[in-house]
Amino acid sequence: MFGSKKAAIRDEADLSMKSAATLMPQQWTARLDDHCLDLRWSSDGAMLAAMPSLGDIVIFSPTGETLATLPGHARGNGSIAWHPSGKQLLTYGQDTEIRIYEASFIAPPRVKALEKAWAERAEWNSNGTHLAAVLGKTVVVLDAENLGVVRRIPEQRSTICDLSWNPREPKEFATVCDGGVRLWKHGRDEPTGHFDWGGASLISTWSPDGRWVVTGDQTPSVHLYDVRSKDPLHIQGYESKVKALAWQAKSEWLATGGGRMITIWPCTGKRGPRGSTPLQLTGHIGDAVALDFGPGGELLASGGRDGMVLLWMPHKTDVPAMISLQNGEITRVRWAPAAGHLAVGTGSGDIILFSLQS
Amino acid sequence: MSERTPVTVLTGFLGAGKTTLMNRVLTEQHGQRIAVIENEFGEVGIDHELVINAEEEIFEMNNGCICCTVRGDLIRILGSLMKRRDQFDRILIETTGMADPGPVVQTFFVDDDMKERLVVDAVVTLVDAKHVWLHLDNSDEVKEQIAFADVILLNKCDLVPVGELDKLEARIKSMNGMAKVHRTVNAQVPLEAVLEVGGFNLDHAMEVDPKFLEPEYPFEWGGIFEVPDGGVTFAATEAPDPSMKLVLIPVEKADDENLADAREKALRLFSHEAAEAQPGSALAADGRLYELILPGGDMAWPVSAAAGTYAVFTEHYPEELNLELTGAAGTIPSPIAAAYKPDHEHDEEVSSVGIEEAGDCDGEKLNRWISKLLQEKGTDIFRMKGVFSVKGDPNRTIFQGVHMLLDSQDGGPWGERPRKNSLVFIGRDLDREALNASFRKCLV
Numbered sequence: 001m002f003g004s005k006k007a008a009i010r011d012e013a014d015l016s017m018k019s020a021a022t023l024m025p026q027q028w029t030a031r032l033d034d035h036c037l038d039l040r041w042s043s044d045g046a047m048l049a050a051m052p053s054l055g056d057i058v059i060f061s062p063t064g065e066t067l068a069t070l071p072g073h074a075r076g077n078g079s080i081a082w083h084p085s086g087k088q089l090l091t092y093g094q095d096t097e098i099r100i101y102e103a104s105f106i107a108p109p110r111v112k113a114l115e116k117a118w119a120e121r122a123e124w125n126s127n128g129t130h131l132a133a134v135l136g137k138t139v140v141v142l143d144a145e146n147l148g149v150v151r152r153i154p155e156q157r158s159t160i161c162d163l164s165w166n167p168r169e170p171k172e173f174a175t176v177c178d179g180g181v182r183l184w185k186h187g188r189d190e191p192t193g194h195f196d197w198g199g200a201s202l203i204s205t206w207s208p209d210g211r212w213v214v215t216g217d218q219t220p221s222v223h224l225y226d227v228r229s230k231d232p233l234h235i236q237g238y239e240s241k242v243k244a245l246a247w248q249a250k251s252e253w254l255a256t257g258g259g260r261m262i263t264i265w266p267c268t269g270k271r272g273p274r275g276s277t278p279l280q281l282t283g284h285i286g287d288a289v290a291l292d293f294g295p296g297g298e299l300l301a302s303g304g305r306d307g308m309v310l311l312w313m314p315h316k317t318d319v320p321a322m323i324s325l326q327n328g329e330i331t332r333v334r335w336a337p338a339a340g341h342l343a344v345g346t347g348s349g350d351i352i353l354f355s356l357q358s
Numbered sequence: 359m360s361e362r363t364p365v366t367v368l369t370g371f372l373g374a375g376k377t378t379l380m381n382r383v384l385t386e387q388h389g390q391r392i393a394v395i396e397n398e399f400g401e402v403g404i405d406h407e408l409v410i411n412a413e414e415e416i417f418e419m420n421n422g423c424i425c426c427t428v429r430g431d432l433i434r435i436l437g438s439l440m441k442r443r444d445q446f447d448r449i450l451i452e453t454t455g456m457a458d459p460g461p462v463v464q465t466f467f468v469d470d471d472m473k474e475r476l477v478v479d480a481v482v483t484l485v486d487a488k489h490v491w492l493h494l495d496n497s498d499e500v501k502e503q504i505a506f507a508d509v510i511l512l513n514k515c516d517l518v519p520v521g522e523l524d525k526l527e528a529r530i531k532s533m534n535g536m537a538k539v540h541r542t543v544n545a546q547v548p549l550e551a552v553l554e555v556g557g558f559n560l561d562h563a564m565e566v567d568p569k570f571l572e573p574e575y576p577f578e579w580g581g582i583f584e585v586p587d588g589g590v591t592f593a594a595t596e597a598p599d600p601s602m603k604l605v606l607i608p609v610e611k612a613d614d615e616n617l618a619d620a621r622e623k624a625l626r627l628f629s630h631e632a633a634e635a636q637p638g639s640a641l642a643a644d645g646r647l648y649e650l651i652l653p654g655g656d657m658a659w660p661v662s663a664a665a666g667t668y669a670v671f672t673e674h675y676p677e678e679l680n681l682e683l684t685g686a687a688g689t690i691p692s693p694i695a696a697a698y699k700p701d702h703e704h705d706e707e708v709s710s711v712g713i714e715e716a717g718d719c720d721g722e723k724l725n726r727w728i729s730k731l732l733q734e735k736g737t738d739i740f741r742m743k744g745v746f747s748v749k750g751d752p753n754r755t756i757f758q759g760v761h762m763l764l765d766s767q768d769g770g771p772w773g774e775r776p777r778k779n780s781l782v783f784i785g786r787d788l789d790r791e792a793l794n795a796s797f798r799k800c801l802v
Contacts, residue, residue, distance in 0.1 A: 034444070035443055054442055159415060178416075200430055349443065
């Protein structure tokens with residue numbers, strides 16, 4: 001039943017793809033060793049880092065040349081992150097090694113080995129002076145210059161699921177673990193903010209303007225915490241767990257995905273999304289698990305477990321253009337900072353680059 | 359839904375033998391790629407296997423519902439594992455000795471991603487046959503591990519006399535009549551008995567252990583003896599209790615049918631007043647109920663019986679007293695014997711209730727009954743499974759559940775089979791009579 005419906009939609013999709021292909025044609029494809037976990041553009045858009053779940057991390061040029069192949073982390077990769085300057089790349093994984101490469105990728109990386117623990121997330125702060133890595137139930141903050149440990153937060157009750165730096169305050173970051181969100185600042189041993197709601201949150205992101213910390217939860221819901229007012233907002237009614245969060249660059253809109261519908265919340269004004277009506281986008285026939293707003297803020301790309309890559313202009317129309325239809329799930333969609341490149345990663349490890357024609 | 363990877367959950371109190379079994383799974387040639395999630399810090403990559411350490415982390419939900427409680431560590435680790443192209447044939451999860459299996463199992467019922475890609479094959483519980491008695495009465499964890507199990511390995515059997523094992527197995531079956539029990543030494547059991555169980559497969563929900571649905575008896579053992587000329591004597595050397603009831607009933611011959619007939623007679627006779635029988639006093643083989651007085655030491659009771667065939671029913675297993683029937687030629691064997699589910703072995707908290715009723719249910723009444731039951735008792739019901747015969751439906755309805763989470767599907771046509779309803783509940787403080795009575799109201 002499901003198969004026949006999908007087949008019918010594929011037929012329709014083939015038709016719409018013909019027009020989408022002229023809108024955003026495919027430029028090149030490449031293959032990673034395994035499931036694509038993440039894609040990250042350098043700040044100047046000159047390099048795309050692609051990370052599989054296991055195996056080598058590959059650096060591509062926008063034209064598809066392989067610029068470097070970096071050894072993956074034993075027991076699984078976790079994070080890749082470009083320094084804000086675009087001149088260094090951080091990689092982190094389950095071997096609990098932090099590796100910092102100069103962007104020329106000629107010299108071996110600087111390496112900081114941490115003790116054994118669950119190790120997936122590591123990020124630079126907004127000005128690149130520090131980086132933070134989740135290490136089981138704690139977070140280790142390192143000086144970017146010498147990789148010395150600057151601080152280690154007190155061990156939490158459970159493993160920390162996610163971490164994000166405040167884009168406007170380089171000394172502040174948020175952690176997500178069992179019970180909710182904690183805010184941490186340099187020089188303070190205890191959290192400066194505590195948002196506990198009694199349930200479990202799994203992923204988080206900080207709005208570009210530094211106002212909101214938002215989480216996707218184990219239950220089908222998201223939490224928005226207004227950092228200034230410490231005012232929590234719990235949004236329920238999703239059909240499944242929220243697995244993707246994406247902010248528009250001006251922090252006006254938050255896109256959330258996880259089920260087939262993509263929901264976009266307005267986050268402006270004193271009340272933010274409270275009392276507002278969201279935009280609801282339907283087009284995927286499988287869970288939408290990858291979202292990214294384009295740098296101009298008008299375009300939204302989405303990828304789903306149905307293999308579709310859809311392009312939306314949510315404030316003009318709720319009809320998407322289909323950019324691509326893959327056989328396997330889409331795991332990441334990532335806009336380049338400029339030039340209209342959209343990088344797409346899949347569960348089978350394919351990397352595909354599309355470019356806007358106008 | 360694509361084919362889901364089976365998950366085996368291994369539970370058992372500290373020292374029960376989980377690690378021994380785990381090591382066997384990791385080292386035996388079984389041809390499967392198995393990812394093992396264990397609770398101690400382990401090395402990664404043993405031959406073709408992958409060992410990942412995990413620390414129990416309970417995700418409680420803000421509605422407080424225990425059925426929504428899941429294991430955060432499993433969601434994180436399995437989520438990561440599923441993002442690998444090189445998939446595993448099977449996942450084995452070792453829990454700590456104190457772990458509640460509920461949240462582990464519920465993780466695969468409640469979490470969208472887990473439900474889509476993984477399926478629980480079985481909960482396998484190891485029981486230390488020598489030491490479990492120390493915990494059976496006062497450890498909620500041990501009770502719940504037994505209650506949740508599809509397979510129970512009664513391990514370290516070499517350290518316990520057979521009579522004690524029989525008693526332990528009977529006790530365990532009174533708590534969980536659904537589980538398959540294996541007696542093992544060093545957790546030696548064919549791996550397919552623990553790795554390919556299908557305990558959470560709805561097709562298996564129909565396989566209700568018939569013994570579990572048997573009535574309970576006031577005796578644990580019954581057997582038939584051929585009594586020769588020249589007289590016989592019951593001899594015992596152990597006295598675990600001050601007394602024990604026994605009855606002798608003449609039967610026509612030593613076969614299952616005669617034993618079953620005698621069992622029903624014995625059931626009635628055990629409700630009579632018993633005559634005290636001190637050692638040395640004679641026992642008549644005519645259906646009189648005796649209470650053997652057990653002062654200890656060498657004890658004997660001559661039997662007044664003509665040569666012939668007799669059934670004997672004893673309150674406890676004969677091994678517990680070293681009880682034997684002896685004649686001039688020595689010990690007389692019992693060619694036909696059976697163990698019975700005793701009615702005095704009830705666990706006050708955790709028990710199994712089986713319901714078997716012929717005929718059809720009214721669909722609406724059945725829905726109301728099960729909804730009300732799960733609302734009121736869902737917290738106390740660990741596992742349930744079975745088959746319904748719904749009026750007007752030519753097919754069987756099979757169901758399976760954990761706490762308040764229920765899964766049901768069409769079980770195919772009844773065909774020539776007699777239509778009936780078979781249900782099993784395992785839970786805490788279950789009222790057998792009330793459950794049976796309330797279910798009967800659903801019948802047409």
